[in-house]
Amino acid sequence: MGKRYTILGAVKKVLSLGDCMSITEIYAKIVENSLYEFHAQDPLSVLRVELRRHSKGIDFPTASSKKYFLYNESLRKFCLLREGKTQTDKEKKEQTSLCAVRELHHEFVESFRHKILQQLKTLNPYEFEKFCKNLLDAYGFANLSVTQQSKDGGIDGFGKLKIGLAYMNVAFQCKRWNIGSVGRKEIDAFRGAIQGEYEQGIFFTTSSFTKEAMSCSIKHGAVPIILIDGKMIVDFMIEKQFGIEHENLPIYINALDQVLS
Incomplete structure (x- = not known):
């Protein structure tokens, strides 16, 4: 039996040969080489979560800040992120777009809160x-x-x-x-x-x-x-939707790999 790794370590080992692989291919290689022993009822789901959390280009609230992999949307496969690899303009844009949306939302909310408080003061x-x-x-x-x-x-x-x-x-x-x-x-x-x-x-x-x-x-x-105080009053207004209306604007995150692996 070969050396045992963590899930991430096993994935890195499999992808270190340079080939991009789908989740099922990565799982098969891990099991074939006894790199990690899965005890979950649905090991592919466990592997999928770890890959997505640590992949550039896939961003969601619980994603890790540490990125080890790249997800190729056209091939629907994961590759090992090479140190020193230069991102293309498209990759940089995709990576920062969601962050930009969140920052704009934060700025809007802060401005909105300030306006509501100023109105209360009148x-x-x-x-x-x-x-x-x-x-x-x-x-x-x-x-x-x-x-x-x-x-x-x-x-x-x-x-x-x-x-x-x-x-x-x-x-x-x-x-x-x-x-x-x-x-x-x-x-x-x-x-x-x-x-x-x-x-x-x-x-x-x-x-x-x-x-x-x-x-x-x-x-x-x-x-x-x-x-x-004033800030708490606005907090309560937002919490209870008191004197405030809101509109849900969905933000879509690519998760095609979850249904095609």
Whole structure:
């Protein structure tokens, strides 16, 4: 019995002779030369996954960054990637096209998130309070109300959140700020306004929170205050498709080798 290899090592050994081979041909050579012992019920599928993960020109989310093979689409065969081999312009274009699409998508999403946040900052205080109420409603809060501006007592709204068989009384505060960060002073004041009547507080802001505010949001023996800044608000909107519509644009990746091997 010859030397045993890992799956990748066995494939490299088979392809080192310089010939391009299909998956079935590679598998046959590995078994013939006892290079690797497959214990899977479907060894060809295992081999196919490893080849595709490590092949240039085949890109998908779980693909490896380490590439050892080239896939020839016209021949539907795999070859060993030679060190120092210069890629053709076509190969370079195919390799980078999917990366370019992903980068453009990332840039679009970041720009979209920024625009949504800027739009939230243009709402007047009452509109922002109503927006936060409706966002909480999308997350399953019940009996939500926005308090009257003249009688809010430091509380912009309140409602209930079902926890198991019981309901938790929750109050929320909303600060539509364009500049500056919400500090500990605002958090302490809000906690003082809800202490004894509510089991939890939620503090919304289109801005951000200082480190001091974040460090005091959860304190032993005090009502916990959940802090939600502008970026988190946009995250929640995207997660719940709240005030946002989306369109699925498919990205196709060549997988012809999977059905022709």
